Amino acid sequence: MTNKLLVSLKVLIIQLNPQIGQIDQTIKRTWSILDKVTKSSTYVKPDIILFPEFALTGYSFHSRKDILPHVTGKDEGPSFQLAKSISEKFQCYTIIGYPEKADEQKLYNSALVMNPQGKRIFNYRKTFLYDTEEKWNCEENSEGFQVFPMNFPKRAKLPDEDTFERDVTLKTSIGICMDLSPYKFKAPFNHFEFATFCVDNDVELVLCPMAWLSSTSVTDKQIQNNVLLLESAKNKIALSLKEQGLPLIGSQGEYQFKIGDSQRTSPVPSDDCTGEYKYMDVPDMSNVNYWILRFFPFLYYKRRSQWFRDTSLVENILTRSKMPRDHEYYKNGKHKEEAMGVLNSKGVTKDALLEKTFLGASLRKPWKFEGKNVVLAMANRCGTEDGTTIFAGSSGVYKFNGREVEDPKGSEDSPLDSLNESVELLGNLGKGLEGAILRDVQFEVLR
Ligand code: GLN
Numbered sequence: 001m002t003n004k005l006l007v008s009l010k011v012l013i014i015q016l017n018p019q020i021g022q023i024d025q026t027i028k029r030t031w032s033i034l035d036k037v038t039k040s041s042t043y044v045k046p047d048i049i050l051f052p053e054f055a056l057t058g059y060s061f062h063s064r065k066d067i068l069p070h071v072t073g074k075d076e077g078p079s080f081q082l083a084k085s086i087s088e089k090f091q092c093y094t095i096i097g098y099p100e101k102a103d104e105q106k107l108y109n110s111a112l113v114m115n116p117q118g119k120r121i122f123n124y125r126k127t128f129l130y131d132t133e134e135k136w137n138c139e140e141n142s143e144g145f146q147v148f149p150m151n152f153p154k155r156a157k158l159p160d161e162d163t164f165e166r167d168v169t170l171k172t173s174i175g176i177c178m179d180l181s182p183y184k185f186k187a188p189f190n191h192f193e194f195a196t197f198c199v200d201n202d203v204e205l206v207l208c209p210m211a212w213l214s215s216t217s218v219t220d221k222q223i224q225n226n227v228l229l230l231e232s233a234k235n236k237i238a239l240s241l242k243e244q245g246l247p248l249i250g251s252q253g254e255y256q257f258k259i260g261d262s263q264r265t266s267p268v269p270s271d272d273c274t275g276e277y278k279y280m281d282v283p284d285m286s287n288v289n290y291w292i293l294r295f296f297p298f299l300y301y302k303r304r305s306q307w308f309r310d311t312s313l314v315e316n317i318l319t320r321s322k323m324p325r326d327h328e329y330y331k332n333g334k335h336k337e338e339a340m341g342v343l344n345s346k347g348v349t350k351d352a353l354l355e356k357t358f359l360g361a362s363l364r365k366p367w368k369f370e371g372k373n374v375v376l377a378m379a380n381r382c383g384t385e386d387g388t389t390i391f392a393g394s395s396g397v398y399k400f401n402g403r404e405v406e407d408p409k410g411s412e413d414s415p416l417d418s419l420n421e422s423v424e425l426l427g428n429l430g431k432g433l434e435g436a437i438l439r440d441v442q443f444e445v446l447r
Pocket of ligand 1 (some may be wrong): 033127130176177178179181210211212213214
């Protein structure tokens with residue numbers, strides 16, 4: 001028999017503006033943020049503290065030589081030490097993004113997971129890489145996306161019980177920034193690789209350390225490679241920062257806190273979002289909407305029931321592979337074991353195939369995620385680097401509630417942004433300030 005367990009999880013996200021070569025200062029501000037968090041009248045002890053991608057080192061390294069002084073093994077170095085101290089002090093999990101040097105001189109963009117006893121229990125390596133990582137020959141994660149267990153003692157209860165006395169182990173996945181995007185920006189947008197992986201594997205907790213860019217960043221290769229155009233783009237950014245009263249690197253040390261209050265983020269339709277870099281304490285809703293869209297398989301979408309009767313659904317599911325065909329994952333032959341895994345000894349397809357989805361639809365159910373919950377926590381850095389790269393901040397906590405919701409009146413389709421009521425925006429920080437957000441998330445899991 002399956003039971004519905006109600007879980008209560010306190011998630012604390014730290015938003016930082018780390019600059020390259022300023023590790024000590026960034027660690028100092030982190031402690032000062034944590035100190036202020038604990039002094040807040042609405043503070044409750046967190047179960048998880050989540051940091052951004054490359055949280056202490058800064059992000060925009062331009063060559064291998066540039067990054068080498070900052071890389072560390074997964075059980076040493078400033079990020080490891082900070083995570084260990086924080087986990088021990090708060091008796092909680094800490095997840096932090098850092099540049100990893102593995103044994104064989106291989107470099108990765110990783111996130112380590114420290115348990116409440118100060119022991120590292122997992123190390124995830126970014127699977128889909130962004131242009132910036134290619135500059136220092138970062139390796140792809142040859143395992144592809146992964147699931148790992150996180151244990152939370154006394155964080156669950158049956159619906160009719162009064163207190164959370166039961167232990168729960170959550171199926172967890174980490175997605176580092178570009179993992180949320182189409183592979184190399186070339187894969188079909190509707191493959192939703194990471195979110196599909198999460199739905200297929202019944203993931204219940206998704207943690208994302210990020211260094212996601214604001215759309216005001218200079219990313220156009222033609223501009224980057226043209227001295228005059230680049231100069232003028234940089235001037236424009238410098239001017240706009242000046243207008244906000246900010247230095248070239250963006251804001252540091254002016255903190256925003258949303259600690260345990262109930263202030264949710266108001267939905268804004270995608271069409272009304274500008275993505276401009278103004279109002280540092282307000283989230284960048286064009287990115288928030290985009291992130292929600294990238295989790296399409298978790299969103300309610302009316303038309304799935306029509307696809308269900310369509311034979312192309314079977315084809316799409318059968319032909320979809322775990323990773324894009326040109327990914328590192330296929331180089332070590334692991335996929336062969338996985339392919340065999342869906343067949344039994346007589347070569348007959350196992351039930352496992354019924355769990356696989358395309359656009360959130362499985363062969364068993366029009367919307368595989370229906371009736372389930374998933375919690376998504378995103379820690380995105382803020383500030384700017386090189387005078388060209390502006391990060392979008394807006395760290396936040398979301399719950400996808402798996403509910404069939406009414407579409408807004410007059411619309412023929414379910415909205416695929418913050419207006420879709422199957423996603424609850426439990427709160428976001430602003431786009432440009434350092435700080436912290438703490439949320440007590442209540443959600444259901446089946447056991
Ligand atoms: N898709 C992300 C962006 O455009 C990738 C950034 C990253 O991986 N750090 O910002």
